[in-house]
Each structure stands twice: as C-alpha cells, then as structure tokens.
Amino acid sequence: MLVKNEERTLARCLDSARDVADEIVVVDTGSTDRTRGLAAQYGARIADFDFTPVDLAAARNSGIALAKSEWILVLDADETLDQASVPLVRELAGHHENAGYYFERLNRQQDAAAPTTDYAVRLFPNRPEYRYRGRVHETVDASILAAGGRLKRSAVRIHHEFAADAEARRRRNLRYIEILKEEIAADPADYTRLDFLAAEYHQLGMFDAAIGVAERIVLARPNDARAHLHLGAYCLLYAGDCERARAEFEEALRLKPGDPEALAFLAEMRRG
Numbered sequence: 001m002l003v004k005n006e007e008r009t010l011a012r013c014l015d016s017a018r019d020v021a022d023e024i025v026v027v028d029t030g031s032t033d034r035t036r037g038l039a040a041q042y043g044a045r046i047a048d049f050d051f052t053p054v055d056l057a058a059a060r061n062s063g064i065a066l067a068k069s070e071w072i073l074v075l076d077a078d079e080t081l082d083q084a085s086v087p088l089v090r091e092l093a094g095h096h097e098n099a100g101y102y103f104e105r106l107n108r109q110q111d112a113a114a115p116t117t118d119y120a121v122r123l124f125p126n127r128p129e130y131r132y133r134g135r136v137h138e139t140v141d142a143s144i145l146a147a148g149g150r151l152k153r154s155a156v157r158i159h160h161e162f163a164a165d166a167e168a169r170r171r172r173n174l175r176y177i178e179i180l181k182e183e184i185a186a187d188p189a190d191y192t193r194l195d196f197l198a199a200e201y202h203q204l205g206m207f208d209a210a211i212g213v214a215e216r217i218v219l220a221r222p223n224d225a226r227a228h229l230h231l232g233a234y235c236l237l238y239a240g241d242c243e244r245a246r247a248e249f250e251e252a253l254r255l256k257p258g259d260p261e262a263l264a265f266l267a268e269m270r271r272g
Contacts, residue, residue: 002027002059004051006077007034009161014042016080020089021073027063035077054179057132067126074122075158079105082157089156092123100124100144101154109162121151122158135183136176137196173204191220198230207238218248225256232265242269 003010003026014024024044028036029051039046047066049059064072071093075081081089085103092101101123106115121141124130129147132138141151163169180197183190194217201210214231221227232248235241246269252262 001025001075001077002029002049002056002063003031003035003039003077004029005031005033005035007038010035010038010077011042013075013077013080014039014044016083017073017075018042020081020086022069023067025063025066027059029059053135054175055135057134057138060132060138064126064131070126072124072126072130076160078163079158079160082159085156085158088154089123092154092156097150097152098125098148099150099152100130100140101152101156103154103156103158105158105160107160107162119153123154123156124149134193134196136179137193139192142192170204173200176200177204191217194220207234210234211239223255225252225259225262228252228255229259229262229265232262236265236269245269 001013001024006013017024024039024042026039026044026046027049028039028046029049036046045066047062049062051059060074073089100121102119103122105118105120107118108115121139121144124140124144127147129143130140130149131143132140133142144151177197177200180193180200184193184197187193194213198210198213198217201207201213211231211234214227214234217224217227218231228248229252232245232252235248236245246266249262249265249269252259253266256262
C-alpha cells in the first residue's frame with residue numbers, strides 16, 4: 001500500500017486485512033504524522049519513495065518489488081476489506097491461477113445517500129512482469145494481459161471512504177488533470193488516459209470538457225459500444241443534445257445489440 005499522512009484511517013485498513021495478509025509492505029511518500037509508527041506496530045516493512053514528480057505506478061511498483069509472498073493484495077489506506085470477503089481472497093489465491101482479480105469497490109461520500117460502485121484489479125500473482133502503469137489512475141491490468149495472464153471478476157468487496165475535505169478533492173482532481181494531459185501528450189496512443197481524463201472533468205462538474213474528451217474517445221475507439229454510450233449520456237444529460245444522444249445510443253446498440261443501458265436511455269427519451 002501507498003501512504004502519506006494516513007494516521008486517521010490506516011489502522012482500520014490494516015485491521016481489515018489482518019487475517020489474510022502474510023506480510024505488509026508500506027510505501028511512504030512523505031508522511032509527517034504518526035503513519036509510519038502505526039504501520040510499524042502492525043509489523044509492516046516500510047519503504048520511502050521520493051514522490052517528486054508524482055508517479056503512483058512507480059511508487060506501487062517499488063513496494064511490489066519488496067514483497068516476498070506468492071500473491072499481491074493491494075489496498076489504500078482509506079479502504080477496508082469486507083470481512084465476508086476474507087475467505088474469498090484466500091480461496092482465490094489457493095487456485096494458483098495466472099490471473100488478476102477484480103474487486104467490487106463501494107465508494108462512499110459523506111454527502112451522498114448511496115455509494116457508487118466501480119471495479120479494480122487488487123489481487124494478482126507476484127510476478128516480475130506484473131507492474132502498474134500510469135502516473136495517476138495507475139492500473140496493473142495491461143501488464144497482466146500482456147504477459148499472458150487473465151483478468152477475472154470476483155465476489156470480493158472493499159469499502160472506500162472519500163476524504164471529507166471537498167476542496168482537497170478538487171485540488172487533487174485539478175492536479176490529476178494536468179498530469180493526465182502530460183501523459184496523453186507523451187503517448188497519444190494510450191487511450192486509457194482519456195477515459196480517466198473524462199472522469200476527472202466529470203467529478204469537477206466540467207461537463208463541456210468531459211464531452212470533448214468523450215468525443216475524442218469515440219474517435220479513438222469507434223467500435224467500442226461503451227464509448228458511444230457514455231458520449232450519448234453526456235450529450236443527453238449535460239448538453240441537452242437529444243439528436244446526438246439518440247445517434248450515439250443507436251450506434252451503441254448496433255455494436256452491442258440488446259445493451260440494456262442504451263435501451264433504457266432510448267426508452268426514457270421516447271417517454272420524454
């Protein structure tokens with residue numbers, strides 16, 4: 001795990017993984033609070049990482065390189081492993097498959113009535129070719145596939161508590177946007193960076209910018225049904241462009257017949 005000034009949440013996170021982790025590797029990127037002492041109380045191996053410039057993939061990979069166990073389980077300090085999922089993690093590792101496993105992540109904000117859900121690969125074999133990519137919104141998925149591994153959905157669930165400081169989250173979003181732009185300029189062929197850029201603009205409520213990025217994604221991946229679906233949703237919900245939205249939903253259906261989300265959007269438009 002990566003940490004910086006996580007004294008408020010670290011113990012809760014480590015307690016949640018106590019019965020599944022055979023070792024704990026903590027990469028500290030500059031804590032000035034009690035984070036390091038708390039990690040040491042749990043027997044963690046603590047490594048320092050110079051976080052200038054920001055490079056989350058490099059930081060994660062430095063920690064993975066120190067791990068000695070057969071499998072890597074990745075958690076952030078503001079996350080907890082659902083206790084019902086502990087035996088599932090052990091079970092998956094016991095299969096000894098060459099696969100990375102997606103966990104369901106429930107994201108909670110103080111001002112939101114219900115959590116949002118996404119999925120991330122958080123369990124994978126400890127192999128030297130399995131490494132993260134991306135200075136922000138880092139992922140290990142591509143390296144697993146490139147090395148001949150598989151990606152599989154699991155029933156493991158983790159809980160993620162967003163920081164309560166909305167202004168701090170906004171500053172982070174803006175910083176990530178600049179880094180993503182730098183990555184896109186350096187490697188225009190890495191279209192995954194565009195997906196994350198659209199998401200950052202969305203979180204900031206900058207919907208015109210998000211639509212512009214969604215249009216670039218469709219141009220880059222014209223046969224991706226979800227790219228058309230997302231662009232259609234942006235056009236409908238944030239630009240009021242029903243004609244363009246309908247065209248994108250219909251294209252999504254052409255590429256993926258019966259897609260339930262595209263059908264639901266079109267049905268709602270007919271009712272409206």
